[in-house]
Amino acid sequence: MVSAPVSVEEQMAQLRASFALRLPGRVDEIASAWRAIAQNAWNAENAKRFHRLTHSLAGAAATFGFAALSQVARQLELYVEPFVPAQMPLTPEQRATIEQKLAALASPQLQSPTAVVENSARTAGRPAGDHANRRLLLLTQGSAMDRLIAQIGFFDYQVQLVNTWEELTQEYHRALPAAILVDADLYATRGKLDAYRVAPGDSAPRPPVIFFSAHGDLSARLTSVRAGADAYFTKPVNLSRLVDKLDLLSSHQAPDPYRILVVEDDEDLAEFYAMTLRQAGMEINCVSDPNLVLQQLMDWKPDLILMDLYMPHCSGLELATVIRQQEAYVSIPIVYLSAETRIEKQLAAMSQGGDDFLTKPIQPEHLISSVTARAQRSHALRSLILRDSLTGLLNHTAIKGQLESEIVRATRNHSALSYVMLDIDNFKRVNDTYGHPTGDSVLKTLARLLQQRLRKTDIIGRYGGEEFAIILPEATAPQAQEILNEVRSRFSYIRQQSSKEDFQVTLSAGVAAFPAFADAKSLSGAADQALYQAKHRGRNQIALA
Amino acid sequence: MTPDLKRILMVEDDPDIQTVAQFALEAVGGFNVQVCGDGKRALEQTLAFQPDLILLDVMMPGMDGPAVLKALRANSQMSGTPIIFMTAKVQPQEVAHYKELGALEVISKPFDPMLLSDMIHQIWEQKYG
Numbered sequence: 027m028v029s030a031p032v033s034v035e036e037q038m039a040q041l042r043a044s045f046a047l048r049l050p051g052r053v054d055e056i057a058s059a060w061r062a063i064a065q066n067a068w069n070a071e072n073a074k075r076f077h078r079l080t081h082s083l084a085g086a087a088a089t090f091g092f093a094a095l096s097q098v099a100r101q102l103e104l105y106v107e108p109f110v111p112a113q114m115p116l117t118p119e120q121r122a123t124i125e126q127k128l129a130a131l132a133s134p135q136l137q138s139p140t141a142v143v144e145n146s147a148r149t150a151g152r153p154a155g156d157h158a159n160r161r162l163l164l165l166t167q168g169s170a171m172d173r174l175i176a177q178i179g180f181f182d183y184q185v186q187l188v189n190t191w192e193e194l195t196q197e198y199h200r201a202l203p204a205a206i207l208v209d210a211d212l213y214a215t216r217g218k219l220d221a222y223r224v225a226p227g228d229s230a231p232r233p234p235v236i237f238f239s240a241h242g243d244l245s246a247r248l249t250s251v252r253a254g255a256d257a258y259f260t261k262p263v264n265l266s267r268l269v270d271k272l273d274l275l276s277s278h279q280a281p282d283p284y285r286i287l288v289v290e291d292d293e294d295l296a297e298f299y300a301m302t303l304r305q306a307g308m309e310i311n312c313v314s315d316p317n318l319v320l321q322q323l324m325d326w327k328p329d330l331i332l333m334d335l336y337m338p339h340c341s342g343l344e345l346a347t348v349i350r351q352q353e354a355y356v357s358i359p360i361v362y363l364s365a366e367t368r369i370e371k372q373l374a375a376m377s378q379g380g381d382d383f384l385t386k387p388i389q390p391e392h393l394i395s396s397v398t399a400r401a402q403r404s405h406a407l408r409s410l411i412l413r414d415s416l417t418g419l420l421n422h423t424a425i426k427g428q429l430e431s432e433i434v435r436a437t438r439n440h441s442a443l444s445y446v447m448l449d450i451d452n453f454k455r456v457n458d459t460y461g462h463p464t465g466d467s468v469l470k471t472l473a474r475l476l477q478q479r480l481r482k483t484d485i486i487g488r489y490g491g492e493e494f495a496i497i498l499p500e501a502t503a504p505q506a507q508e509i510l511n512e513v514r515s516r517f518s519y520i521r522q523q524s525s526k527e528d529f530q531v532t533l534s535a536g537v538a539a540f541p542a543f544a545d546a547k548s549l550s551g552a553a554d555q556a557l558y559q560a561k562h563r564g565r566n567q568i569a570l571a
Numbered sequence: 572m573t574p575d576l577k578r579i580l581m582v583e584d585d586p587d588i589q590t591v592a593q594f595a596l597e598a599v600g601g602f603n604v605q606v607c608g609d610g611k612r613a614l615e616q617t618l619a620f621q622p623d624l625i626l627l628d629v630m631m632p633g634m635d636g637p638a639v640l641k642a643l644r645a646n647s648q649m650s651g652t653p654i655i656f657m658t659a660k661v662q663p664q665e666v667a668h669y670k671e672l673g674a675l676e677v678i679s680k681p682f683d684p685m686l687l688s689d690m691i692h693q694i695w696e697q698k699y700g
Contacts, residue, residue: 034598034599034685037594037598038591038594038595038684038685041590041591041594045587045591048587078630078632081630081659082584082585084659085585085588085659085680085681086585086587086588086681088680088681089587089588089591089592089680089681089682089683089684090587090591096681
């Protein structure tokens with residue numbers, strides 16, 4: 027078969043994509059060059075190399091259309107330039123500034139070309155924290171918080187430093203932050219937070235306020251509560267817990283809305299249910315044809331099915347039985363809606379796989395409360411069954427099941443799918459050296475990073491002790507590799523904390539794609555093999571099957 | 572009469588820029604392009620490839636652009652080859668300085684690879700047309 031000639035534009039796009047794949051490696055190189063400087067005394071050779079690498083990256087990035095990244099690299103280059111010929115050691119502030127700019131270089135948003143159309147796999151579902159406000163205001167003095175500032179950048183938060191309450195107020199009004207952080211040891215806090223109370227009638231909630239203090243005693247904590255702080259961390263601040271708290275407190279972490287599948291052949295009624303439940307913040311899909319229900323279950327994964335009892339071609343009872351035949355749907359709540367007032371019919375419905383019976387006509391509030399209660403419980407129960415308690419990711423069984431169903435979907439849609447096996451390098455050593463609680467913390471950090479950086483449509487599971495599995499629907503192997511490589515790079519920069527000392531960990535991963543590997547068994551086998559290759563070739567890398 | 576512009580030697584230490592520029596010059600401009608990454612190779616390849624034009628990066632480790640230019644001018648077999656500098660720093664006085672050294676023109680970096688061939692043609696026309 028002769029393939030059509032590829033246009034110059036297409037070839038350019040491919041060159042850009044290749045460059046994008048190499049970007050994390052180039053940023054890595056710059057980071058290593060910096061580490062060489064930071065760890066040894068200032069050395070003219072190291073300094074020149076570091077400067078030259080940033081200069082090159084600025085030039086190359088711009089040539090390929092990565093305008094924002096180029097700017098950051100250029101800033102770093104210009105900042106470092108005066109130090110290159112000099113023999114003076116850098117001050118801690120200067121080091122922190124450099125580290126902050128380095129952290130910015132590693133940001134995935136910069137590594138996305140501004141002038142180029144993103145490939146469909148990336149736009150299909152963006153990483154979870156994408157448009158959210160990630161700006162933090164930090165009120166502190168001196169350089170004690172510098173490391174925290176640099177590290178928090180890896181979790182996609184940007185810190186704006188202020189030194190006085192007046193500056194804080196100014197910045198606050200200039201652009202509303204996601205949260206306010208205050209070093210409570212250095213500033214009197216009584217009554218100061220009133221300025222940040224949002225006026226009644228304002229739609230946006232007040233940003234949460236977090237205090238840091240070296241004192242953990244009751245009196246210090248009471249002071250913070252009375253001042254109006256939302257959280258309190260004792261120093262040295264545990265980065266992982268801080269990020270957890272920030273994510274929790276910031277409004278963009280609202281839980282995912284419940285998904286309700288409405289099976290109702292009367293269109294007006296279906297519309298009424300949908301409108302009512304949507305007002306309560308739920309997501310609704312309506313099907314009038316029972317044949318479409320199974321597909322919706324598989325594709326859309328609703329939390330609850332609201333079903334009419336009597337439908338022209340298939341009764342609600344029969345449909346419920348069919349649904350319950352499948353293991354995966356044994357526990358999904360089914361709520362019947364019917365004008366049926368005969369008790370024995372209602373009871374029969376309940377015994378045949380229904381969880382609740384609501385009679386029509388139904389009041390909106392009643393519908394909302396019944397559905398919410400059931401959806402909530404089902405959601406919680408499913409999480410318990412499907413999820414790993416430490417990381418919140420899917421557990422081994424669940425992710426294996428998901429792989430099967432995603433392959434079915436990819437087969438039906440003739441679309442791509444990638445499967446990744448990921449493993450933390452030398453994890454046993456972490457547990458042995460720092461203890462299991464620290465090991466757990468590392469796992470949680472990786473889990474959070476994966477959830478932040480992968481797309482909403484990607485499915486993440488904890489496969490075993492330090493092993494993770496990821497399903498990337500509609501991603502080819504090179505696309506999956508690109509996405510995972512960026513995670514790999516970020517993860518390697520994070521300074522993991524322990525009571526002894528800070529340390530860094532890396533990960534390796536193997537990628538296999540459908541349809542090159544056509545079923546779950548061969549896909550996971552190939553990904554596993556590729557992971558082994560990655561380890562064998564030196565770890566801290568992503569290998570393709 | 573405008574001399575032929577067919578063969579271009581590009582001296583650029585960044586391999587990614589080498590790749591994209593070579594591709595664009597060949598695909599868009601129809602030139603016959605060779606690339607190399609440092610001054611020493613530049614001298615060797617000028618002798619071997621006999622380019623009609625050399626695109627020379629200013630900032631390179633080891634021999635920088637101006638040093639390469641000097642070495643070329645010192646060699647009678649290569650001293651006539653026209654040179655265009657490429658650099659991120661383009662203050663007017665620097666451009667004047669490079670031209671004084673003997674460069675035909677200075678192209679600022681970053682350049683758009685798709686427009687590079689046109690720029691070179693324009694420069695060539697201006698000088699020889």
